[in-house]
Amino acid sequence: MSDPISPGHGLVFAGGCPRSGLSVLRRLLTADRRIHCGSDTGIAASIAMQWDAFASQLAGLHEESFDLPPEAVRANMAGLIDDLLGAPLKHYPDARVVEKTPQNLITFERLATLLPGARFLHVVRDGRDVVHSLLERDWRDRDNRPLAYVTRPEAAMEYWSQMVEKGLEVEERIGRRRILRVRYEALVRQPADMLGRIQRFLALEPRRITRFNHAVEWSGLERDSLPALNGPISLKHLRRGRALDPLMGERQKSLMKALRAR
Numbered sequence: 001m002s003d004p005i006s007p008g009h010g011l012v013f014a015g016g017c018p019r020s021g022l023s024v025l026r027r028l029l030t031a032d033r034r035i036h037c038g039s040d041t042g043i044a045a046s047i048a049m050q051w052d053a054f055a056s057q058l059a060g061l062h063e064e065s066f067d068l069p070p071e072a073v074r075a076n077m078a079g080l081i082d083d084l085l086g087a088p089l090k091h092y093p094d095a096r097v098v099e100k101t102p103q104n105l106i107t108f109e110r111l112a113t114l115l116p117g118a119r120f121l122h123v124v125r126d127g128r129d130v131v132h133s134l135l136e137r138d139w140r141d142r143d144n145r146p147l148a149y150v151t152r153p154e155a156a157m158e159y160w161s162q163m164v165e166k167g168l169e170v171e172e173r174i175g176r177r178r179i180l181r182v183r184y185e186a187l188v189r190q191p192a193d194m195l196g197r198i199q200r201f202l203a204l205e206p207r208r209i210t211r212f213n214h215a216v217e218w219s220g221l222e223r224d225s226l227p228a229l230n231g232p233i234s235l236k237h238l239r240r241g242r243a244l245d246p247l248m249g250e251r252q253k254s255l256m257k258a259l260r261a262r
Helices: 022-029 043-057 061-066 070-085 087-091 104-114 127-134 153-174 184-189 191-201 223-230 242-247 250-259
Strands: 011-015 035-037 096-099 119-124 179-183
Touching: 011 022, 011 070, 011 104, 022 035, 022 119, 022 184, 022 191, 043 070, 043 104, 070 087, 070 104, 104 119, 104 153, 119 153, 127 153, 127 242, 127 250, 153 179, 153 242, 153 250, 179 184, 179 191, 184 191
Parallel strands: 011 096, 011 119, 035 096, 119 179
Antiparallel strands: none
């Protein structure tokens, strides 16, 4: 990867629209013992947004009152992420630590600035299948009301569209050297090949791994995801949303075409 002294060296942030395949990605990555991928934490995204809030809301207060120029604030925030997530790297400096909170996607660009040594995985999936899966969720807000994008197909498709648009925009800004697009369909159809591609992207010596059936307790996951993750990798979740074709307008068709472009 990059120079070991570069902030974020060894850290990898995965993100994408929820239900796009981040848990399947975790399963593949943990088959390689050099890659540490745990449950969602939201730590990096929260710190990146706090750093952004400091810059936009406090203006020059840190420098004027605390003798902390902007670069010092950035370095402090980067160090905090490194310390919180990079503990395994102190013992295994050649390993990679992957944090896979879906909402990381929103802060990829900030994280890329904070941590110039970090890499990014943008996980994507057919929008119809994402919507189908979202509508099976029972996610609620703080007032126990169902979220719009798990109850209304149109809202779910809009949510997917916005997340994909953000992801494609960030891909262009960060650049292919630092961000890799990972398609759910490739993860389940060619898991060994996809893992090899990710290994190369993370500057790890490729190791052909074909066994992904290690049954463990996957902490940090919804319980209804456990049977699928502990069984054989399956194609049965492909094309489950094909009945949602009427929701695919020109905007969505254009996004689907863009996702297949690489």
